[in-house]
Amino acid sequence: MARSRGSKVAIGLLVLLLIVLGVLVIVDRVAAGEAEKQIAQQSRKELTARDVSTPSDPKVSIDGFPFLTQVLAGKYDKITISIAQPKVNNVQLDKLDVVANTVRADAQSVLKGTGDVVADKITGTATISWDNVRPLLQLAGLPNGVDPSQVELKVVNNQIQLRVPFTISGAKFAVTAKGTLIVESGAVQVRLDEVGSDAGKAPPFVQNLIKRYEKQLTVRVKIPQMPFKLVINRVESSSSGLMMIASADDVKLSGA
Numbered sequence: 001m002a003r004s005r006g007s008k009v010a011i012g013l014l015v016l017l018l019i020v021l022g023v024l025v026i027v028d029r030v031a032a033g034e035a036e037k038q039i040a041q042q043s044r045k046e047l048t049a050r051d052v053s054t055p056s057d058p059k060v061s062i063d064g065f066p067f068l069t070q071v072l073a074g075k076y077d078k079i080t081i082s083i084a085q086p087k088v089n090n091v092q093l094d095k096l097d098v099v100a101n102t103v104r105a106d107a108q109s110v111l112k113g114t115g116d117v118v119a120d121k122i123t124g125t126a127t128i129s130w131d132n133v134r135p136l137l138q139l140a141g142l143p144n145g146v147d148p149s150q151v152e153l154k155v156v157n158n159q160i161q162l163r164v165p166f167t168i169s170g171a172k173f174a175v176t177a178k179g180t181l182i183v184e185s186g187a188v189q190v191r192l193d194e195v196g197s198d199a200g201k202a203p204p205f206v207q208n209l210i211k212r213y214e215k216q217l218t219v220r221v222k223i224p225q226m227p228f229k230l231v232i233n234r235v236e237s238s239s240s241g242l243m244m245i246a247s248a249d250d251v252k253l254s255g256a
Helices: 002-049 067-073 107-112 130-136 204-216
Strands: 059-062 075-084 095-104 117-129 137-140 152-156 159-168 171-184 187-197 218-221 231-237 241-254
Touching (some): 002 067, 067 107, 095 241, 130 137, 130 152, 159 187, 159 204, 171 218, 171 231, 187 204
Antiparallel strands (some): 059 075, 075 095, 095 117, 152 159, 187 218
16 A cells, blocks of 8 residues: 555656656747747848848747756757848848857846847858859950859869850850869859850951960859858869868857
């Protein structure tokens, strides 16, 4: 009889413990959700202050469980901020994902948005379509008046292929080029491996001009300064556009 009563007490205590744990988990998740909301709102303010517009607040995810122990410590291992369709100085990006590591902030900062949230290091991945890359092309060594928006651009086997149309003495011709994307001092360049033209049947003086332009042609992609002090380290190309990988140290994600 005593053993049966003891078993019931143990079961009751176990049930009570499970209820308490469940409540704590719910409280923890609610607090994490509120913190993510506050950081998202504050991050948008930071973006706006740096001439970055977005159609919606960034989406924020705070890794790690339990969340409240991180609040008490004032340190968060990883916070991810996803920004859809950001426009940076009138340049339209498809997406910008920022991963912040070793983030420091007190409870008021993350739960009420009344202080600074600072990351020791962040990495960012930005994507931009070829349609939005084309107006960013800076072409040097060609005649004045070449419109970058008229440049034909595609990627074949991870190699950039360009066709630059222009007019000489009333005749229309084009310089063609193949190259690969590189990053120099945080800027995106096209290293040209092969340059030619379609002026084979043009008059000799036109062909000579084209050959001169072939030797002088340089191409740069004028990417605007990225938010969160991000500096581009690497760039990759695909059939849909560019993907830029960047990083920065000691960055304020949000603040009062």
